[in-house]
Amino acid sequence: MDSSTRCIIVGGGPAGMVAGLLLARYGIPVTVFEKHRDFLRDFRGDTIHPSTLQLLDELGLMGEFEKINYSKVTHAEFPCKDGTLSTVLDLSRLKHPYPYIAMAPQWDFLDLLARAGADEDCFELRMNCEVTDLLIEGGRVVGIRYSGPEGIGQMRALLTIAADGRWSKVREVAGISMKAFRVPLDVWWFKVPGQLQGENVLAPAFAKNRAFVLIPRNGYVQTAMLLSKGADAQLRTLGSEVWHQAIVAAAPELHEGVQGLKLEDAKLLDIKVNRAIRWWRRGLLCIGDSAHAMSPVGGVGVNLAVQDAVATARILAGPLKSGTISDRDVAAVQKRRIIPTILVQSTQRLMHLGLERLMKSNEEVAMPVLVAKFLKAFPSLTSIPARLLGVGILQERPPAAARSRVIKR
Numbered sequence: 001m002d003s004s005t006r007c008i009i010v011g012g013g014p015a016g017m018v019a020g021l022l023l024a025r026y027g028i029p030v031t032v033f034e035k036h037r038d039f040l041r042d043f044r045g046d047t048i049h050p051s052t053l054q055l056l057d058e059l060g061l062m063g064e065f066e067k068i069n070y071s072k073v074t075h076a077e078f079p080c081k082d083g084t085l086s087t088v089l090d091l092s093r094l095k096h097p098y099p100y101i102a103m104a105p106q107w108d109f110l111d112l113l114a115r116a117g118a119d120e121d122c123f124e125l126r127m128n129c130e131v132t133d134l135l136i137e138g139g140r141v142v143g144i145r146y147s148g149p150e151g152i153g154q155m156r157a158l159l160t161i162a163a164d165g166r167w168s169k170v171r172e173v174a175g176i177s178m179k180a181f182r183v184p185l186d187v188w189w190f191k192v193p194g195q196l197q198g199e200n201v202l203a204p205a206f207a208k209n210r211a212f213v214l215i216p217r218n219g220y221v222q223t224a225m226l227l228s229k230g231a232d233a234q235l236r237t238l239g240s241e242v243w244h245q246a247i248v249a250a251a252p253e254l255h256e257g258v259q260g261l262k263l264e265d266a267k268l269l270d271i272k273v274n275r276a277i278r279w280w281r282r283g284l285l286c287i288g289d290s291a292h293a294m295s296p297v298g299g300v301g302v303n304l305a306v307q308d309a310v311a312t313a314r315i316l317a318g319p320l321k322s323g324t325i326s327d328r329d330v331a332a333v334q335k336r337r338i339i340p341t342i343l344v345q346s347t348q349r350l351m352h353l354g355l356e357r358l359m360k361s362n363e364e365v366a367m368p369v370l371v372a373k374f375l376k377a378f379p380s381l382t383s384i385p386a387r388l389l390g391v392g393i394l395q396e397r398p399p400a401a402a403r404s405r406v407i408k409r
Helices: 014-025 050-058 106-118 169-174 232-237 240-250 252-258 301-322 327-360 369-377 379-390
Strands: 002-004 007-010 030-034 071-073 075-079 085-090 101-103 123-127 130-137 140-148 151-156 159-162 178-181 185-193 201-207 210-217 220-228 267-269 273-276 284-286
Touching: 007 014, 007 140, 014 030, 014 106, 014 123, 014 301, 050 301, 071 210, 085 369, 085 379, 101 210, 106 123, 130 169, 140 159, 159 169, 159 301, 169 284, 185 232, 185 252, 185 327, 201 240, 210 240, 210 327, 220 240, 220 252, 220 327, 240 252, 273 327, 284 327, 301 327, 369 379
Parallel strands: 002 151, 007 030, 007 159, 030 123, 075 201, 159 284
Antiparallel strands: 071 101, 075 085, 130 140, 140 151, 178 273, 185 220, 185 267, 201 210, 210 220
């Protein structure tokens, strides 16, 4: 089965779906290949930041997003030595139409984008279609080979975009070189039934040699437990009771919820931080996790991936539509997005070092009272990290042709 289109996107995650929708609205034929049958995979990035919410609004999709069962995070707090909690980040202070982070199941977010794409004549989404190889002619990527429900086929395109995640098959086949950074931590993700005392508040919690991040969701608490890199197997040999005790020591209000947790409920995230030295080769561009794997610290991976997609669509829509796309055009995407990527990854790596020292220390983890008093006296300071987290260093805007449409039912 041979076919052709103007742009192929490999990967139906946030980066791939947003890029595909924007390009299709610009009138560019685009086909998105997603290897899974559906989007139902747990413990993916569920954070929808203010900049992404604003994008949905600009695309006329916010009304549909409001139908999703999501919760809001407006504050981040840190324990103080006097036993109180101090607000260190306050999104509600942002001068922004959406001053909060929406915690929404990623499959609902992707389903929304898929429905919006289905309304576009130029958009095609092929589920359960795995890209197995690249078509390369004269050193240029000219398309892909794939395997799907109807058999094996190939598709040719002017540009192929790799948005297939941190384990990108396309990136590997294309020979894109990566720069990897040391990461001392991994994460267990799991859900604890129950509610936290504070609403809309993200907070760390600490026990001896253990650090947790507690995220309020509707009916449960999404929990991240930090562990030393490679310690997953050893921790599981200790049994669920030791795990339960650590959770309760850090967050006593979750005592009832932890009783039914089994070790298989803890899903390991093998944290990687890396980025492509060059995000592209002739006929191919990597974006999102395919170009730069992020740490879950700050939950900014989805936001960066979406911003990559928006920049890609804005920069490449014109050259793609005219059929004049060049290496210079594709390289412009990396030039635009590399500084935000480096700054965020550098910040995450510094935070990793602090968390590593914290986990090796037996000292109490708490903010000095004087620092807490200072933040209370000057609360506007909490809007600075809120803007960096919620909006990012460089906010991208979609092409005008892609804006202000309402999804059809």
